[in-house]
Structure formats: structure tokens, C-alpha cells
Amino acid sequence: MQPILIVQGGAGDITDSRVPGKLTGIKESLRVGIKILENGGSSLDAVEEAVRSMELDENFNTGYGACLNTDGVVEVEASIMDGKSLKSGCVTLLQDIMHPISVARKVMEKTNHTFIGGESAMNFARTQKFEVLPQGSLVTENAKIALEEFKERQRKGLDTFFSRTELDKKQESVGELGETVGAVAIDANGNIAVATSTGGMTGKIPGRIGDTPILGCGTYADNEIGGVSTTGHGETIMRFNLAQRILQRISYKEENAQKATEDVTMEMTKRLVGTGGAITIDKKGDVGVYFTSKRMAWGYIKGNQLVYGINQGETFTEDL
Numbered sequence: 001m002q003p004i005l006i007v008q009g010g011a012g013d014i015t016d017s018r019v020p021g022k023l024t025g026i027k028e029s030l031r032v033g034i035k036i037l038e039n040g041g042s043s044l045d046a047v048e049e050a051v052r053s054m055e056l057d058e059n060f061n062t063g064y065g066a067c068l069n070t071d072g073v074v075e076v077e078a079s080i081m082d083g084k085s086l087k088s089g090c091v092t093l094l095q096d097i098m099h100p101i102s103v104a105r106k107v108m109e110k111t112n113h114t115f116i117g118g119e120s121a122m123n124f125a126r127t128q129k130f131e132v133l134p135q136g137s138l139v140t141e142n143a144k145i146a147l148e149e150f151k152e153r154q155r156k157g158l159d160t161f162f163s164r165t166e167l168d169k170k171q172e173s174v175g176e177l178g179e180t181v182g183a184v185a186i187d188a189n190g191n192i193a194v195a196t197s198t199g200g201m202t203g204k205i206p207g208r209i210g211d212t213p214i215l216g217c218g219t220y221a222d223n224e225i226g227g228v229s230t231t232g233h234g235e236t237i238m239r240f241n242l243a244q245r246i247l248q249r250i251s252y253k254e255e256n257a258q259k260a261t262e263d264v265t266m267e268m269t270k271r272l273v274g275t276g277g278a279i280t281i282d283k284k285g286d287v288g289v290y291f292t293s294k295r296m297a298w299g300y301i302k303g304n305q306l307v308y309g310i311n312q313g314e315t316f317t318e319d320l
């Protein structure tokens, strides 16, 4: 099987000024992950490392640079899934942890559980020797500005989350609208893995949990069908089970990854208004990318081609 890695760096109202940083980060994440696959490594290692690369990069909404809740605190969450065993690890409400995706992997590999949250997840991370950074270390200036903008919009009575007014959209905002990062890979053995990690949404209520750590919503992997990682408005994605529905289409309607990803994401926004996006690889190695948000940073490497984009209807291809 030819190894493939696809990554996404968040769907939302990404402003022009944030486009170059996102694309650079996507390429770096792909570079890190594909090296593992090319050296015969597993899809699980590749997706974890690809996501870790974005967790370190403040251009993405997780790890360092994650968005802030109303208290000005970063609360991150993540999930990882192995399509061979259907084992998974999910974590939520972690604070001051740079790599939630690696904590999720430890939940999968070192416990009999699938999902741990809050103080228990923090304690688990400590027992697994993850560094708990000094309080507030993951908070960036841009995240603080985004929270101030969010609070200002609330004071003005403007829409806050996914349906902003035209007036509001004209502002050069750095706000985050459910952007997430994620990776899907298939390795030489045909094993599929998915990893997704997020800071959620700017201005979320402390303790709010989104779609990202929930299987079938933010993440799902099954070697017999494919793998999906999603991004966008979490409340919408959770209610629609976006990842699982895409895989159902591939499985029961025998649609290819692109058609299933496109049709289901469009249907979600049509029915529930909230926007989002998804990246998919099916068991045959076909790739799917689609988003109903203004922008979504994405890219994949298949063979010697790097394919990527961020605007609607835009695809760039580079030979490697």
C-alpha cells in the first residue's frame, strides 16, 4: 500500500493575514509525518507527530496558541484512533499541557479506558511524566486579542460564534471559530489512524467540551472503511456525527472519499447552519477534502506529490 498522509489546520473565518502561517505550518506537519511513513513507520506514529508539530505552532488552535475560554484560560482536548484495533484515547479539559494528542495516545495504550477528562486527565498526564507548564504558558498575544474581540462583539450584541454580521466580518479579526488540527494516515500495511486536537472556540464557557475528543464526531478510524478528522463549529459537528456519517456513506453507499466528505459536510451545514470541514482517507487510499467554512487549511502527500489549499475551490500541487 502506498502510504498517504493528509492534515488539516482548522476551518473557519481565517483572515488574510493568517493564511501564510497556516500554509507553512501545514507543510511542516506533512514533512514531519510523511518521513515516518516513508521510513516504514506506522500511521499511528505519523498522525501523532503531524499533530504535535501543529500543537507547537501558534498559527494553529491547539497547544501553544490555542484559543481562550471566557476566563482567559486555555483548555485543550484531543483524540486518537487506531483503525486496526479500533482502540482509541480521548482527553478533554487539559490545561498547560503542550501536547494533548500524546496524552490521548497514552490513554489508549496505558489504560483500560477510552476517555478521561478534567482533573483526572491532568493527574493521568502527570503520572505519565508529561510536563505541566507554568500556568498560562500556552496563552499568546493573538489569543488574548481574539478573546477581547469576542467580548467586544458580545457587548455590541453582535453574533459571536459562527454566523457573524457583515459589519463584523469586515473587521480584521484574529478570532477562532472552532478551528482544530488533525491528521489521517494510511501506512504501508494498510493501517489507518486519525488524530485530532483543539483549543475549541474563543469565548467558550469554562468546561465546555467540543466535538474533537468525541469518537464519530471529531475523529474516527476503521481499517475496513477509512479515517476522518473534522474541524469547525463543534456544537454543530457533535450533533451531526460528522466523521461517522462520512464513513457510513463510504461503507453503505460505496461512495469515494471525496464525494462522501463533500456531500455529508454540505448536508450538515444545510441542516444545522454551522460550518466545518473534514479530511478523509478511505481503505483504497482515495482522499477526501471539503469545507463549508470560508477557509480551511489542508494538505496531503501521496506518492511524490504535495497537494494543498486554504480557499474554497483552490488546490495547489507541487512535485516533491
Ligand code: GLY
Pocket: 177, 178, 179, 180, 198, 199, 200, 201, 209, 210, 211, 212, 230, 231, 232, 233, 234, 235
Ligand atoms: N471543532 C472544535 C470545537 O468546536 O471545539
